Amino acid sequence: MLPKSQPFEGIPFKQCAVVGNGGILTNSSCGAEIDQSDFVFRCNLPPIWGNAVADVGNKTDLVTVNPSIIALKYGKLSEMKTAFLRNLTSYGYAFLLLPAFSYSSNTAISFEVHHLLKKYQAKQRAIFFHPNYLKSLAQFWRGRGVRAYRLSTGFMITSAAIELCKDVKLYGFWPFSKNLNGKPISHHYYDNQLPKPGFHAMPKEFYQVLQLHYKGVLKLQIGACQKR
Template sequence: MLNNNVKQCDLLMNDSFHVCNFRSELEACCDAARYFLVTQENTQIGDKFNYETQKSRQIVVTETLHNMLPKTSIFNKPIRSCAVVGNGGILRNSCCGAEIDQADYVFRFNLPPMNYSDDTGRKTNLVTANPSIVSKRYSRLHERRRPFMDLVKNYEPAPILMAAFSFPSTTDVIFKVIYTLEEFGSQQKVVYHHPNYLTNLAVYWTEKGLVVRRLSSGFMIVSTALEICDEVTLYGFWPFDQDTNGKPILHHYYDNMSPKRGAHSMPDEFFFYSQMHSKGILKLQVGKCF
């Protein structure tokens, strides 16, 4: 498969070659179309998953868990254009909202506020949710369930992507999100990263020279988009406290809360985004959109 794709890529020139070759490598290593999510198609009752971050811990796929899974992949590739919308302060006053909403598929991260639509757009096809948000802001859904539901309604009908099989300590919180959605009669679905996909992706990028403690969710999604989308544009990916003109900016477009130190290495990841931008593999939008 890879060899055939590489031969096809050899017929292309310049930027098209880089995009084709890169996508072929990602498909060979990770195959997001089939394995990005845990689905009923790629998982059987009785299967055992090693947690992504703790290989010594396992979870068994019970009939109940299997019934929670989507039947097949949520991606119908190829997708022509994708917007991957980070939460960086560089988005504030960018006027990129209309451009983002024109993309065929829009990824967002960590249930961000949607009241800056002129800058961030309104469209959402997939949104991630860090379990820590549920734990810290919504008391692990023991309390404050209505406010949580008011938040996630902003993204309907987009599925909510959570890493249920990355950290053993957060699996129960993620399942509570499913139960809460069901109890409130929501049609919104929770989907899960496949731990094997994340493991293979980490190995791929390590071999490319990106040595980090753990890939950020942003980098994971960008990698997925590069495999399934013909064109990928990144918005809000800017790990610096000043814009391109040296003007101070917020850490996020909606607040100035600093990230947890040591969790990820955003500047290192940004270097790879810059390299891919220079090769035409993706477009890195860091200025205004008008």
């Protein structure tokens, strides 16, 4: 079931977009720019259809899947397999990255997604972070002051993108309730559901993202994108 080598072809990718789900994306007109990237990372099965496309695009090469989404939205796939597979069609041939080895409670549901995709010959393919990679990543950032119950999905994907891509640009990473002009914005571009308090070290993560931006390791898009 587990691959003998990493699943990506053509690495390092040239231009990558890591698309967070921040409300800062609303009315950003960044969709076209995101879709022009060579490889697009997305987080936690976000909606990429309808009016949102103009702001977030719809090209997806890898999308993470939080097991809590499978549990809450799809009843742990016990009765809602068809709805889950139908909604996945929006992501084309994307890799589905699941945290199978981050906690033992995530393993069974992650394997269930893998087997479901294989059984129904879905276009998507399930992949997992190697447990040693997760451990090394946590230790690396802990040594730089990011101490939390768990790194956020967006921060983990950003770290992986830096390793896989020559140029990385982040969209939708903004952990504040107001934009640069002081206008209130929702937590996500599709809802205002806040994260569990104390679960992630979001301010410290964002500080590290800013440091990477200032050092030229990646680019952080905060305002609206220029229309081309």
